[in-house]
Amino acid sequence: MSAPYAREQAIALSTVLKASLLAQKIQAELVGSGGVEKKDKSPVTVGDYTAQALVSALLAAHFPSDAIIGEEDSADLQRPEQATVKAQIVRLAGEAMREELPLADEERAWADVKRVERGDTEWMAAIDRGNSEGGAKGRHWALDPIDGTKGFLRGGQYAVCLGLIEDGEVVLGVMGCPNLPVDPKQPEGDKGALFVAVKGQGAFQRSFTSPTLTRITMNSLASLSAASFCESVEAGHSDHGTNARIAELLGITRDSVRMDSQAKYCSIARGDGDIYLRLPVSATYEEKVWDHSSGSLLVAEAGGIVSDMHGLPLDFSLGRTLKGNKGVIAAPREWHKQVIEAVAKAVGEEGK
Numbered sequence: 001m002s003a004p005y006a007r008e009q010a011i012a013l014s015t016v017l018k019a020s021l022l023a024q025k026i027q028a029e030l031v032g033s034g035g036v037e038k039k040d041k042s043p044v045t046v047g048d049y050t051a052q053a054l055v056s057a058l059l060a061a062h063f064p065s066d067a068i069i070g071e072e073d074s075a076d077l078q079r080p081e082q083a084t085v086k087a088q089i090v091r092l093a094g095e096a097m098r099e100e101l102p103l104a105d106e107e108r109a110w111a112d113v114k115r116v117e118r119g120d121t122e123w124m125a126a127i128d129r130g131n132s133e134g135g136a137k138g139r140h141w142a143l144d145p146i147d148g149t150k151g152f153l154r155g156g157q158y159a160v161c162l163g164l165i166e167d168g169e170v171v172l173g174v175m176g177c178p179n180l181p182v183d184p185k186q187p188e189g190d191k192g193a194l195f196v197a198v199k200g201q202g203a204f205q206r207s208f209t210s211p212t213l214t215r216i217t218m219n220s221l222a223s224l225s226a227a228s229f230c231e232s233v234e235a236g237h238s239d240h241g242t243n244a245r246i247a248e249l250l251g252i253t254r255d256s257v258r259m260d261s262q263a264k265y266c267s268i269a270r271g272d273g274d275i276y277l278r279l280p281v282s283a284t285y286e287e288k289v290w291d292h293s294s295g296s297l298l299v300a301e302a303g304g305i306v307s308d309m310h311g312l313p314l315d316f317s318l319g320r321t322l323k324g325n326k327g328v329i330a331a332p333r334e335w336h337k338q339v340i341e342a343v344a345k346a347v348g349e350e351g352k
């Protein structure tokens with residue numbers, strides 16, 4: 001008998017790999033060209049839309065009764081001035097559907113899907129299938145088709161992120177990081193790492209080119225002062241100043257590593273860094289479930305604890321956002337409590 005979620009894992013892996021290869025191809029053509037601007041002024045590109053259309057269409061084919069909480073919707077795209085962008089998405093998604101992938105035999109059998117020709121309407125509907133409101137009951141796939149869009153646009157790190165939330169709990173997380181080195185010891189070597197974790201089954205990575213999965217674990221640290229921090233590049237997404245004070249309180253002297261996207265979770269899960277800090281910059285911002293579902297399970301399964309800034313577990317049962325939480329802190333299991341204490345002290349000093 002297969003392990004629990006083996007079928008979901010195979011399908012999520014192949015789907016995320018497909019979308020990651022597509023994003024890689026689009027990034028090569030797109031860097032520097034901007035994209036569509038959303039109402040909140042954040043960027044969204046052909047890559048974001050095409051990847052969401054692709055993943056969503058594949059999930060619908062395999063799991064027709066599951067809901068999808070996807071970041072994007074087609075509203076801005078349906079404006080007449082976006083007709084060229086829309087045509088590009090339809091072409092790229094169709095091409096990506098036909099690509100062959102390096103998969104293990106069993107994975108290929110599970111991931112195989114009947115070829116269906118889709119036009120404009122079907123691809124736009126696939127994007128909008130990501131409109132689930134989430135919640136505490138049932139199966140919801142959380143999809144961030146491109147996380148770190150700003151990194152994607154500047155040629156840096158970005159990730160395709162897919163998590164399965166069942167009755168409010170993340171049970172499967174898959175992430176594709178096209179620009180992350182397969183071997184962190186060889187930063188200039190092959191790029192493109194795919195990560196997967198199933199609840200209770202550990203965390204693994206593979207390259208984009210070979211199906212072999214290798215188990216990953218966080219570093220075991222002799223002391224917190226030897227740790228290194230990972231944080232956003234964007235100062236508007238996480239508070240760099242407070243992070244620096246937390247480092248000081250913990251005796252950490254190494255420079256923090258700034259990186260776009262949920263690649264930060266992957267990076268600490270395999271020991272390239274140790275602690276991920278995401279302290280709120282705005283009092284009203286609610287973190288999104290698609291920004292944290294897959295990454296948080298990956299870190300938990302690699303030996304860490306992921307909580308909010310107060311040490312509370314992330315609550316994925318409340319809809320499209322983590323409205324019950326503030327900020328995110330991920331650290332090795334044995335050091336997490338001390339990190340939370342330092343966060344409380346640093347934030348207390350600021351009188352926030």
Ligand SMILES: Nc1ncnc2c1ncn2[C@@H]1O[C@H](COP(=O)(O)O)[C@@H](OP(=O)(O)O)[C@H]1O
Pocket residue numbers: 042071144146147148149150151231232233234236237238259260261262281282285288291
């Ligand atoms: N004020 C804010 N605080 C925290 N996160 C924010 C934010 N505004 C946008 N974001 C999120 O930050 C994500 C990128 O995180 P990071 O800075 O770690 O790369 C974005 O994901 P997308 O790039 O998928 O839109 C977006 O969801």
Ligand SMILES: [Mg+2]
Pocket residue numbers: 144146147148290291
């Ligand atoms: Mg995101």
Ligand SMILES: [Mg+2]
Pocket residue numbers: 048071144145146147148149
């Ligand atoms: Mg995104």
Ligand SMILES: [Mg+2]
Pocket residue numbers: 042043071149
């Ligand atoms: Mg976005």
